Amino acid sequence: MLDWFPKNISTFxxxxxxxxxxxxxIVGIGxxxxxxxxxxxLFRYRRRDGQKARYVDGETWAxxxxxxxxxxxxxxxxxxIDFAGAKAYEAVKGDTPVAxxxxxxxxxxxxxxxxxxxxxxxxxxxxDMVKENDLHVPINKVVKLLLTSEDVIHSFFVPVLRLKxxxxxxxxxxxxxxxxxxxxxxIACAELCGYGHYTMRGFLHVHSDEDYAAWLAKSWxxxxxxxxxx
Amino acid sequence: MSKEEHAGNGHTEDLGFWRKYIFxxxxxxxxxxxxxxxxxxxxxxGLMAYYMRWQIAWPETAVPGAGWxxxxxxxxxxxxxxxxxxxxxxxxxxxxxxxxMPFLLGAFGNFLIPLMIGxxxxxxxRLNMMSFWTIFLGxxxxxxxxxxxxxxxxxxxxxxxxxxADPIHxxxxxxxxxxxxxxxxxxxxFLMGGxxxxxxxxxxxxxxxxxFRLPLMVWMQITAAVIFMLSVGPLIAGAIxxxxxxxxGTGFFIAERGGDPLLWQHLFWFFGHPEVYVVLLPGLGxxxxxxxxxxxxxxFGYRTIIWSTIVAGVLSFIVWAxxxxxxxxxxxxxxxxxxxxxxxxxxxxxVIFAFMATLWGGSLTFPTPMLFAIGTILTFIIGGVTGIFNxxxxxxxxxxxxxxxxxxxxxxxxxxxxxxxxxxxxFWFPKMFGRMMNETLGKIHFWWTMIxxxxxxxxxxxxxxxxxxxxxxxPLQYDFLKPMQEMNxxxxxxxxxxxxxxxxxxxxxxxxxxxxxxxxxxxxxxxxLEWAAPTPVPHGNFATVPSVYHxxxxxxxxxxxxxxxxxxxxxxxxxxx
Numbered sequence: 001m002l003d004w005f006p007k008n009i010s011t012f013x014x015x016x017x018x019x020x021x022x023x024x025x026i027v028g029i030g031x032x033x034x035x036x037x038x039x040x041x042l043f044r045y046r047r048r049d050g051q052k053a054r055y056v057d058g059e060t061w062a063x064x065x066x067x068x069x070x071x072x073x074x075x076x077x078x079x080x081i082d083f084a085g086a087k088a089y090e091a092v093k094g095d096t097p098v099a100x101x102x103x104x105x106x107x108x109x110x111x112x113x114x115x116x117x118x119x120x121x122x123x124x125x126x127x128d129m130v131k132e133n134d135l136h137v138p139i140n141k142v143v144k145l146l147l148t149s150e151d152v153i154h155s156f157f158v159p160v161l162r163l164k165x166x167x168x169x170x171x172x173x174x175x176x177x178x179x180x181x182x183x184x185x186x187i188a189c190a191e192l193c194g195y196g197h198y199t200m201r202g203f204l205h206v207h208s209d210e211d212y213a214a215w216l217a218k219s220w221x222x223x224x225x226x227x228x229x230x
Numbered sequence: 231m232s233k234e235e236h237a238g239n240g241h242t243e244d245l246g247f248w249r250k251y252i253f254x255x256x257x258x259x260x261x262x263x264x265x266x267x268x269x270x271x272x273x274x275x276g277l278m279a280y281y282m283r284w285q286i287a288w289p290e291t292a293v294p295g296a297g298w299x300x301x302x303x304x305x306x307x308x309x310x311x312x313x314x315x316x317x318x319x320x321x322x323x324x325x326x327x328x329x330x331m332p333f334l335l336g337a338f339g340n341f342l343i344p345l346m347i348g349x350x351x352x353x354x355x356r357l358n359m360m361s362f363w364t365i366f367l368g369x370x371x372x373x374x375x376x377x378x379x380x381x382x383x384x385x386x387x388x389x390x391x392x393x394x395a396d397p398i399h400x401x402x403x404x405x406x407x408x409x410x411x412x413x414x415x416x417x418x419x420f421l422m423g424g425x426x427x428x429x430x431x432x433x434x435x436x437x438x439x440x441x442f443r444l445p446l447m448v449w450m451q452i453t454a455a456v457i458f459m460l461s462v463g464p465l466i467a468g469a470i471x472x473x474x475x476x477x478x479g480t481g482f483f484i485a486e487r488g489g490d491p492l493l494w495q496h497l498f499w500f501f502g503h504p505e506v507y508v509v510l511l512p513g514l515g516x517x518x519x520x521x522x523x524x525x526x527x528x529x530f531g532y533r534t535i536i537w538s539t540i541v542a543g544v545l546s547f548i549v550w551a552x553x554x555x556x557x558x559x560x561x562x563x564x565x566x567x568x569x570x571x572x573x574x575x576x577x578x579x580x581v582i583f584a585f586m587a588t589l590w591g592g593s594l595t596f597p598t599p600m601l602f603a604i605g606t607i608l609t610f611i612i613g614g615v616t617g618i619f620n621x622x623x624x625x626x627x628x629x630x631x632x633x634x635x636x637x638x639x640x641x642x643x644x645x646x647x648x649x650x651x652x653x654x655x656x657f658w659f660p661k662m663f664g665r666m667m668n669e670t671l672g673k674i675h676f677w678w679t680m681i682x683x684x685x686x687x688x689x690x691x692x693x694x695x696x697x698x699x700x701x702x703x704x705p706l707q708y709d710f711l712k713p714m715q716e717m718n719x720x721x722x723x724x725x726x727x728x729x730x731x732x733x734x735x736x737x738x739x740x741x742x743x744x745x746x747x748x749x750x751x752x753x754x755x756x757x758x759l760e761w762a763a764p765t766p767v768p769h770g771n772f773a774t775v776p777s778v779y780h781x782x783x784x785x786x787x788x789x790x791x792x793x794x795x796x797x798x799x800x801x802x803x804x805x806x807x
Contacts, residue, residue: 165556191631
C-alpha cells in the first residue's frame, strides 16, 4: 500500500482508507487508460501526407455506442463506489454505539473547552471538570463526544482517527470514536474560525486502562469520589 | 432593440472616443472590456496567491514584494493572520467571480454569441453595456474593501456564518459588507448578461441557423446562463439576509438570535455547485470549437454533448449538500447527495469520451490554441477523477477541508478557466484584434504553464492525504504538519514559477495587439459564422445577413475538394483563406 496517510488508530479508520484505495485503483486505471489513449491519438493521427481525416460525426447509435458504452461502465463503477462507501459512512456517522465514556467537547475562538462529567457520570453537577485543549480517553472504549460551540463554526479533526465533524453554534452534535492505540495525538480545527484559527490546537491523550484509572484518580481525588472502577 | 440602436447611433466612425471605446454598446468592445478586466483581476488574484503561498512556506517572514502594503494590513512585508485570511478569501472570490465568469462568459460570450449566430449585436446592447459597468463597479468595490478598518472579508470565499454574520468574529466590518455588495453587483451584472445571452440566441439567429446547427460554444454559454439565473436567486436572498445580520442586528444565521448557521451553507451551495458548471461549460465550449478545427473532423456526438451538459446542469441542482457531508446536517441526507454527486461524473465522462473520439481518426495539427485545448482535457480529467474521492461520503470525512479538496478544485477550475480560456484567447484573438498571436511565445507559455501547474498541485494532493488542513496561516503550529513543510516550500517555488510563466503571455498579448502579423478573415479555415465576418469586424458585424446551410462542424466531408464547409456557403469554399 502507498504510504500517504498518517497512521490509523480508530476502529473505523481502516474502512475509510479501504474505500479511498478502492476509488484510487478504479479511477487510477481509468485515468491512465484515458490519458494514454489521448496521447496515442495525438501521435497516431497527427497530420501526415496522404492521410485524410475521417468524417465521423457520432450521430448514429452505432457510432455513439463508442462513448455511451464506456459511460455505462463509468456508471456501474460509480454505483460500486457508492455502495462500498455507504457502509463505511454508516460506521462512522451512523448511530453511536453504546458509549462507555461521554465528554462534552466545547469550542470557542480559539480553544477547545472539554468538560468531563466526573465520577457521577452526569453533566451539570459539582464534580464536573473543565479542561482546555486536553482530551483524555481510555483505549478500546467507545467515546461519545457532545460537540458544542460558543461562537462560530469550528471543526473537530483528528487525522489519526480519520474523524472530522463540524460544530455548529446553537446545536449539540454527537460524534464518537474508539481509539486502538495509546499515545498523544493532535486535535486540529478544520474550519476557518477567525484570525487565531491556526492556533486552535488540542491534544488527544489515549491512555491504557491502568493509566486511565490513574488519571481518573488524580483528577478526582476528593474523598467522596468513587474509586475509578471500570 | 438593436436595430434602432444602430440606426440611432449611426456608424461607429461618427462616435467619439468615449462612446466608441468606453461607454460602448458594441458587443465586441464590451467583450474586450470584460477581457481586460478579467486579465487584470487574474493578476490581482495571482499576486494574492503568491503572498499566501509565501506565508505558508516561510511563515511570518517578510514576503518579497509586499513591503509596500501599509500597516496594519502588513508589517514590513510580514503578513499577519487577519490579512492572510483576507487573502484566502479574496483570492477565491476574485478568481471565481471576477476572473472565471468575466473571462469565459463576459469576454467570449459577449464577443462570440452575436457573431456565431449571424446577428448584428446583442438583443439589448444598452443592458449589455450596463452589465459590464456593473461588474466593473463590483471589482472596484472588491478592491476597495481592503482599505477599510479591519481589512477585507476574511471568512473564506464561502463566507460561512456566523463567522461572516457578525463583525466581532473577524474584526472585518465594512470590508466584509463591501465584499457582499461587490458580489451582489457581480450577480446583477451576470443576470443582465444571462438575459441578453438567452434572448439573443433565441430570437436573433440567422436564417437557416436552427438550434441544432448552433456552435456548441453558444449552447454552452446559454446553458451556463440558464443555470446561473436559476441558481443565483437563493444566494442573493442569502446575501441580503447576511448583510442585515451584520448591519441591523437580525439573526437569520446567528443561533443565539434564533437563526441557523446551516441555512447559509444550504443557500450558498445551492448556488455554489451550479456556479461551478456556469464557469465550466463555456470553457469546455471553447474546447468544443477548437478540437474540430484542428482535427479537421466533426465534433463527435454533437447532440449527445448537448444533452449530456443539460443533464449535468439539471443534476447540478441536486448535489449541493456534498459540500456539507461533515457540516452537522442530518446524516440521512448524506448518501442521497453522495449518489447524485458521483452520478454527475457520467454526463461529463460522455463529454470527455466525445473529445477523445473527436481526436480519433483526425488530421491533427498543434498550433497554440490546440495545445491549450488538449492540455485542458488532460488536466481536467485529473480534476474529474479526484472529485470521486470528495463525492464519496466516507472518504470526504477525512479529506474535507484539507489540501486534497483545494488541489481538486484547482484541477477543475484552472484547466477550465486558464488553459481553456487561453485556448480560446489564442484561437479568437485574430478575430478580436485583427492580428495573430506569436506562436513561439505561445508554445513557451503553454509548456511552462502546463508543467508548473501540475508541479504545484500534484504534491498538494499528497499534503491533503497527510491531513494538511486548508486555510492554515502557519502550519508549523502543528507537529504533524512539520514534516510536510518542505513540500509546502516546494509547492510555493513551483507556484512562483507558474506565475512567472505568464510573462511570455503578457508580452505576447501586448506585442501581438500592436505588432502581430495581420490576420485574414479566417486564419484557421474554420466553419462557424464568426469567421465569415470581415476582420476587423465592423460595428454591425456582417455586411449582409448570412444564411446558414450547414451544421457547424462539417470538416472533411466525403467527396468535397477541401476539408471544410463554412456554415454560410451552400457548397464548398472557393478559396482557401
